[in-house]
Amino acid sequence: MMTKADVTEMIMEKKRAGGTTWAEIANMAGLGEVFVTSACLGMNSLPRDVAEKVATGLGLPQEAAVVLAEYPKKMFDQAVPTDPCIYRLYEIVGVYGETMKELIQEKGGDGIMSAIDFDMQIEKIPNEKGDRIEVTMSGKFLPYRSW
Template sequence: MKTAPTQTPSCCKADSLLTKEQMTERIISAKVKKQLTWTALAEQVGVDEVWLASACLGMNSMKHDLAEKLCAVLELPAEVLTALTVFPHKRWSFEIPQDPLIYRLYEIVGVYGETLKEVIHEKFGDGIMSAIDFSMTVGKEENPAGDRVVITLNGKFLPYKSW
């Protein structure tokens, strides 16, 4: 499982500061050991499951109180709590991912990205969808022909300014 590589700011370097990758390894290990799902963890921490998974995989930071709840549930040490609260550097490899599920999401954007851009511009004007003022849900739709994955992306529209 890949997480975003991080660089620790010089102000925060310490021998005991975990990288986001080390943090993620400890969280996943504890989650598996306790046989918890992201949904169950999210309910205990009081947050959305998608956001929680993202933070635990190193792509978002947590407020101290949420990190404290998560670490209590998973019985993780303070160094994991600290790493959870550090702001991430959101970078990823430009290589095409090999995991089939992640590759399919890249494929969707590759095939439909320009289409989405055209339709969004027609409906909203020139601008972008925010990935900051944003939420995402993952659902399951039962279907006799095979269950369906329902991914909802909900981002605020940000119009470009005209000068």
């Protein structure tokens, strides 16, 4: 039975062979780079029609579109990630997590930023002292409520 991991491997093989970029795959999908990449890595589900566009665009078998549209089980095995690029993000949460909570709650009251009703953009910003990566996250503010 074809799994999301199988489809991710197929896509990685297409990328290696054809030099296709995530930006191009996002273009096929007509959706944002972060969302489409995460779906191709098995961490989100594509709407069925978008899945078909991606499968067709990359020349994947028909079942791959079905799989891309299935709801994923989001598993991350490393509680503390080891890859330096991902660890830096984890470290930011460790170092700034309480700060972020203080400021989110000062601005909105007791509540959280949703990670479900959520989107993100990632850009490289040219800079003469060294280029920078800019990450923009936007999540719905969800207030706790009394009952």
